[in-house]
Ligand SMILES: NC(=O)C1=CN([C@@H]2O[C@H](COP(=O)(O)OP(=O)(O)OC[C@H]3O[C@@H](n4cnc5c(N)ncnc54)[C@H](O)[C@@H]3O)[C@@H](O)[C@H]2O)C=CC1
């Protein structure tokens with residue numbers, strides 16, 4: 001008999017989500033791309049590559065067989081955003097299943113949001129987006145948080161998914177705004193890089209708060225142009241995750257930005273990591289999509305310049321501060 005739920009991707013977040021779902025002995029199948037992780041999870045109850053130091057629930061069963069994971073009626077897709085399309089293409093037919101999208105990003109080249117990638121790759125599946133302020137290590141140790149669970153299938157789908165996802169320390173809130181939930185998570189990663197730069201340059205806490213507010217204005221403008229609802233962007237998957245990711249070195253995106261502010265190059269920082277910093281991939285894609293929609297995103301443009309090594313961080317900040325004065329609201 002297949003498990004009630006599968007998690008595809010055994011990085012930090014997929015592993016933490018498996019831990020949430022596996023409470024009360026529920027069997028969870030966790031697909032790992034790395035063969036050595038299958039043994040480590042099944043035999044040692046550990047994920048030493050991506051979530052070290054956490055003992056995993058006994059009802060999590062790792063597999064290297066994607067087809068086996070895909071037999072579950074509910075499948076959480078937790079690969080990095082740039083690998084979602086290829087992962088879906090490798091799945092057998094998942095028509096009629098619930099696919100819960102957990103990656104935060106926009107696809108390079110095609111400029112597709114994750115929902116579009118999944119709709120194109122798995123046309124008959126019922127899509128949902130799970131997103132919010134969720135550092136994997138905190139979630140895996142049972143510290144409390146809340147997330148947006150946006151359901152394309154409305155309340156009927158929510159009734160299927162919410163009891164699976166909800167736990168004593170993991171509280172989903174219902175939404176039907178798929179695009180809004182996706183955009184918050186994708187954009188906040190780029191803004192977190194910018195916040196890290198501000199702190200790497202030691203520009204002070206006022207500057208960080210100002211950047212979060214002006215960054216949120218960019219998220220809102222872009223989101224509205226893409227068809228998102230303002231209240232979703234002001235919720236857990238938007239502002240909630242932005243505040244989290246912009247305030248802690250536990251964020252891979254923020255810590256990348258901090259290193260940039262301290263004078264390191266993006267290439268050097270990323271080459272030394274095995275974990276993903278989605279904002280580095282999303283920034284140029286987001287800038288292109290915003291330009292195509294006619295939406296001004298100066299902070300995002302500044303991050304693109306910094307990632308490319310186009311100018312020193314102090315110069316980029318000076319350029320942002322010297323822009324023409326304008327009304328706080330508006331484009
Ligand atoms: N770590 C966190 O706290 C959170 C992460 N997320 C999102 O979850 C997604 C996955 O991130 P993490 O689990 O943190 O990853 P990670 O940085 O912990 O691990 C990297 C992941 O990338 C996978 N990978 C590498 N090359 C691949 C390929 N060619 N095809 C498929 N998979 C490949 C690895 O197998 C591994 O699962 C990202 O979009 C991230 O933004 C969302 C919420 C929280």
Ligand SMILES: O=C(CO)COP(=O)(O)O
Pocket residue numbers: 104132133134135136189192241244245250251252253254276277278
């Ligand atoms: O999305 C996250 C928290 O909600 C994780 O943020 P980072 O990818 O920046 O570590």
